[in-house]
Amino acid sequence: MDYAAFGDVLVFDTTYRTNAYKKPFVILAGVSNHFMTTIFGCALLPDETMETYTWVLEMLMDAMDGKRPISVVTDGDRAMRQAINRVIPNCRHRLCSWHLEKNASTNVHIPEFTTDFAQLMLKKCKIDEFDNAWAAMVKQYKLENNNWVLDIHLQRDNWAEAYLCGHMFAGMRSTQRVEGMNAYFNIFLNQKVRLYEFVAQYDRALARMRVNEAETESKTENSFPVLTTPLRSLEKHAAELFTRKIFSLFQHEIRKEGKLFVIERVQREDHRTYRFGEYKAPTCTWTVEYFPADITMKCCCLKFESFSIPCCHMIAVMKSEQLMCIPLSYVLQRWTRRGRSKCQQPSLTQVCSTLTQTAQFGILSSCFSEMSYYASHADKDFEEAREIAFQLTSQMKKCWAMRKEGDAEVGDRNIAPKLYGVGDPNVVKTKGNLGGTSSMGKPPKPRRCGYCRSIGHTKRTCKKLASSSQREGSNSDSEPFMNTELDPHKDDIDELPNYPNDPM
Template structure:
């Protein structure tokens, strides 16, 4: 059920050994509508070869009725990359930003380069702007012959935000959610745990997570956030629609909308374009296309395509058009309070059948 609702983005990392057999423990995770980590499955690996990674991904796809993720985030292991290309070739693969920053420090040994590299990696800009900035940075720190720098540049479409904009990653840039799960499982698992104990302890850890998630659901169902924005009708609609964390992010975009002003409106045959500037930063401009027939919008910042929530520029268009609610075309089911509603609850008979 979790995978059916939130399996569009898959994260996994091999960094954990916590059993008597000294085997890697791999957790396959995603992010729920509450912006919390949700576990799809786990595996104990005999080794870290392409064949093993391929087997795990194939078993995962089989267990999930063949549903493929849109995007995958990993630490960049070569064998893992090869397995992803083989099993889920059409998904977008992103390399973990935390691991890349760490590798930059290890391979370049220049603190300033590591800082600039991290900033450029996450910079939301056009591809040509990124390429120019990269060339200038490499020249500045005299790294044009550094093997790691040359190799990582060839993989830039797997880590640079400029190349990944518009691809859905649900706000995830690193495998740190897996790292967080590793710390959580430390409470239940240790290297003295035998295999027959391991599964029971893993189930205990999952049960605790389910209880915590149920508490979050209960709080949302039995409380309502205080409305503070001038766009009260829109804020109220969003509060009723989205899970609490996503609503908080959406409200932040409403705050940012105040700084925008319309620079130009152009009426075309089937849609209108709006060009916005920002108060005290008029050189920063954004263009939004608005299609009135089906009330669809597309912004050049591609925040909705990348994250799944409206950007402040699209909210500015909604305000201009006096829209009191968010158009269905601008709502991603996975972020709503009923994020799992499209997934049919399994019956007790189905559960028992699976277990046997």
């Protein structure tokens, strides 16, 4: 239901790795009508290849009844980009601004360039103005032959605001929402968590998120914001329509409208054109076309197309045209109080076609758990429910055995029943020698003898120590050999095998 209502923008991030198996943990998220992060799903992957990411996106589309997002925000991973182009080629792809700024600092090593690059990346301007500013910046810092600068310029339509303006991204420019979720999941997950615990802890984290969203929902439904602007009718209508957070953003646009003034108003055949200026900024002008027949507007800033709330220039036209409420064509369902109302839960027949054996097991367990609760209150009901359960279990067992016999004709006949479809992968060692290298990627130091410091043996097999012991033993027949500089128990500790962590 969340994806049906808010799945138009998808954030796809794989920077989180915290489990006992050292596997990438992918979070698929979006933005709810309260402007809060909502989790559509997650995936624990074996690797980060294009084939694996393709599988993730295909499973997501299959689980969400084929609905595809109109825009995706990623951290710029090459395999991820290839998977997006293969599965959802028509969506608009945006690269994370935070990762780009970090890469600029790493690849160019000029702090001033990083600052100018970040400002130009988020600058709202025309495409030709952006191209001129980029050429001037590259020339200023003499980066005409820098490979990273040349490569990132070829991808400018995926990160420059001048190229992305007018495409819906729900106010997201980076994957920081998902990375904020990573920090949030740290409360519930750690590197010692096993797979069966991992899923339960993940569900706990989602439950806490839903409690926070329910609190925000309750505040929206049971209180009314304070109206503070002169455009009281428009402000009140917005307060009735939008959630608290979206209303505060719209209220900010009303305040910005106070700086605007009409430069000219031109009457056309079927519409009127307004040109606005801004107080103390005479060079900044905006044009809005207003069509009174169907009460529609189009602003040159394209903020409504990018964020789907009316901009301050549209509000100025509403004031000039004496509109008492926001036109319904500029009220997007995803930002309203009833953002999920049109998204009904799918029927059980639709769900069952794509369910895995594990999910079906969980659904049936929940159904019979509820039945058991009601049947346990009376002896007669208990006996009847138990008899029916025995009969149904016997029937399902026969059906299962018949299917397995049919499958075993081309395979192994010794097939045991399996209640769950997911098993634990191999646990990765987190202590000692990880695959022949240290944790810093350096080769391990060779082991030396504790007596002669040579490589290849220990004190227990040291020939120099043995010969020294024999000489001292021959010199003192009355006293046993004792070297106070050596720890007689240290060899035993050194020779202990490195047992793996107890899986329990």
